[in-house]
Amino acid sequence: MPQPHRTGEGDSADIVGLISDIARALVDLPESVSVESFDEADATVIRLRVAPGDIGKVIGKQGRTARSLRTILAAASMKLKHRFSLDIVENEAQPS
Amino acid sequence: MQDPETKTKKVVEFLQAVTSPGRLNLNFELLNEPRSFTGESPAEISVEFSGPDVALLLARNGELLLSLEHLAAKVLRYEHEEHDRISFDAENFKVLRHQELRLAAEAAIERVQRTGQPFSFAPMSSRERRLIHLALAPSGLPTASSGEGARRFVVLYPAGGKPEAQTTNDDRAQVIRERFRRR
Numbered sequence: 352m353p354q355p356h357r358t359g360e361g362d363s364a365d366i367v368g369l370i371s372d373i374a375r376a377l378v379d380l381p382e383s384v385s386v387e388s389f390d391e392a393d394a395t396v397i398r399l400r401v402a403p404g405d406i407g408k409v410i411g412k413q414g415r416t417a418r419s420l421r422t423i424l425a426a427a428s429m430k431l432k433h434r435f436s437l438d439i440v441e442n443e444a445q446p447s
Numbered sequence: 448m449q450d451p452e453t454k455t456k457k458v459v460e461f462l463q464a465v466t467s468p469g470r471l472n473l474n475f476e477l478l479n480e481p482r483s484f485t486g487e488s489p490a491e492i493s494v495e496f497s498g499p500d501v502a503l504l505l506a507r508n509g510e511l512l513l514s515l516e517h518l519a520a521k522v523l524r525y526e527h528e529e530h531d532r533i534s535f536d537a538e539n540f541k542v543l544r545h546q547e548l549r550l551a552a553e554a555a556i557e558r559v560q561r562t563g564q565p566f567s568f569a570p571m572s573s574r575e576r577r578l579i580h581l582a583l584a585p586s587g588l589p590t591a592s593s594g595e596g597a598r599r600f601v602v603l604y605p606a607g608g609k610p611e612a613q614t615t616n617d618d619r620a621q622v623i624r625e626r627f628r629r630r
Binding site for chain 2: 361362365369372373376377408410411412413414415416418419420422423426427429430
């Protein structure tokens with residue numbers, strides 16, 4: 352698929368680092384945090400995975416923590432002139 | 448729970464993560480004499496931001512500033528009612544915003560007493576809503592909060608105008624949690 356406004360590799364890496372640093376500080380099991388990014392047509396999706404027991408920690412009461420993370424992404428999007436969106440996923444049970 | 452040095456270290460680590468190169472272009476300073484904006488106990492941790500991205504921090508009624516403050520409170524495992532123990536500010540935003548909220552409260556009291564109609568404030572964070580409730584209290588008029596999550600707002604009623612019962616918090620939390628999971 353064509354990517355008309357591809358971001359530099361460095362930009363996505365900075366944002367992945369930012370979200371993963373914050374997420375690791377929020378959860379009880381930082382070693383289970385993983386963050387990946389993939390480009391869609393008009394945005395880069397930042398996918399944050401945390402341990403099942405930590406999902407509440409990154410979403411927060413009434414979704415406020417998730418909203419705060421998205422506000423940070425929106426600010427970064429403005430600076431980098433490229434849209435980043437956040438996808439929060441609960442890690443499946445460990446595959447054997 | 449944690450000693451003050453551990454907390455300070457955690458907040459500094461969080462702030463360094465947010466402001467490191469390629470992220471937000473901000474300087475931060477931990478204040479030794481924490482300020483209190485609610486007239487109650489002063490915050491344990493008070494941070495002042497400066498630098499090129501302050502405009503970004505204060506846009507949309509300080510949305511980013513309040514988001515960073517919320518995340519830092521969560522990093523310290525503060526529960527909701529303990530959020531006043533941490534305070535982030537830049538360019539006197541909080542002082543000016545609180546003056547603005549107090550003026551809005553006074554104007555609302557005058558208006559509700561004159562018209563006898565309920566008045567709805569703009570949606571606000573829980574801390575700002577609390578400030579509005581406190582500023583409205585001396586009027587003796589009934590107040591309530593309505594709406595969900597980020598869209599929750601304060602309503603000031605005329606004397607005798609009874610606020611209707613709210614849906615339970617549990618139901619609301621469940622609905623919102625689902626909504627925020629993926630977007």
